[in-house]
Amino acid sequence: MLNNYNSLAQPLWQNGPAPGEFYKFTGGQMPVQQLPRELTTVGPYGTKHSTAAITTGSSVLGIRYDEGVMLAADTLVSYGSLARYQNIERVFKINKNILLGGSGDFADIQSIKRNIDQKMIEDQCCDDNIEMKPKSLASWMTRVLYNRRSRMNPLYIDVVVGGVDNEGTPYLANVDLRGRSHEDYVVATGFARHLAIPLVREKKPKDRDFTVVEAAELIRTCMEVLYYRDTRNISQYTVGVCSLNGCGVEGPFQVNENWTFAETIKGY
């Protein structure tokens, strides 16, 4: 189709608006408002690329403990301010070593997950029983995301990549839409970055890693805080756990909601 494009052809009509545009009458008609957060850039053959996210997932939280990692995300995909899809898994098991938690534009998450799944099948076709390590996947994602953003056509996602390597050393990193990545014992996307990370950092023992019990307790607390304070969350969430003992996504769990404190709020 693209090969048949005749760039020398005359336009179908003169002195009128291009398709999709309006006639410009004299008298100052109001120009079509573009949403301020929407940045469109020109693509090939008259197309436009938009950086607006349409259906979005909210926060993802990842915590590293002595034997592995835990990733938690609620099960909501919003359509702007509408809580549209309320039972969506946003934490994925990629292979026996890797978990991926996706937030941001969910179509982009699904798109890159399709590519990642195909990569895992290619791994299997090599017939050497070697599965990709989480650090390698995170590195690959930074390359893809950086190149997309450099072409002004980003995948609008913010992901947490977590897992263990062959010796059982845990790995936890955050990769964002600009191709920026960093590794830490706690990483988060969205609101969890502001609400949950300080909570976890406060509880971190100075001289050792978290235990699995501490990590689970922290996940529970943080998901509760996020539900109360982030307006794009719901009370149902799933948790992915990856260690040498196994890798899988557990849930769905419910936040223990208790709104009775609302009665004590006075004054506004």
Place this chain on the structure above:
Amino acid sequence: MSTIGTGYDLSASQFSPDGRVFQIDYASKAVEKSGTVIGIRGKDAVVLAVEKIISSKLYEPDAGGRIFTIEKNIGMAVAGLVADGNYVADIARQEAANYRQQFEHAIPLKHLCDRVAGYVHAYTLYSAVRPFGLSIILASWDEVEGPQLYKIEPSGSSFGYFACASGKAKQLAKTEMEKLKTDMKIDDLVKSAGEIIYKVHDDLKDADFRFEMGLVGRVTEGLHLINPPELTEKARNAGDAANKEEDSDNETR
């Protein structure tokens, strides 16, 4: 016995006066020189077994493998020119990936077989290329379709089978397979594969060989595994035992 196709055998785009395309027949001859390959369909699994003839002690044990994983649940074994086999395996993987990209589902084996057979057939139409010297056996298992087994000839024709064989001892293997029951359970399936390969192997012509096996079924949780440790041991032991029995039969008096 073998007809000489003087003048009509130079390219695949020529028929001979008696209606044969000699290049395809010559491709089949290349297949007949290679080590035997068999595929057997059981109740809940399909096994592919290869008589891999070791031409030099300098090779690593897993070198020159003729069984490939095409998709999570699809395996392929080839008889004939192994270089062609590597190439067609790659084509098959691309076709399976392309199907999965469009439909987010593993390619049904019938569709993969049609695509690969069509590809192999295309190479039999033109004088600029030669046909693939390959006989390709495809196997898969999934929860819905169950076990599937297909074979593609060098001419590009393909059929579904309960059990099939290619290569040196094709006739002998087929005779052995006709004695098998259909819908065998996994243990019998794997043992039969071992027995047949060890039986048809000709000790006088080719001294050293390595038995290799590809298995996909409920027991492997729907994944195609090459030389899964326990079941391959079982097959090899069954093969050895069958051979010893035969040898001891010959040693009477």
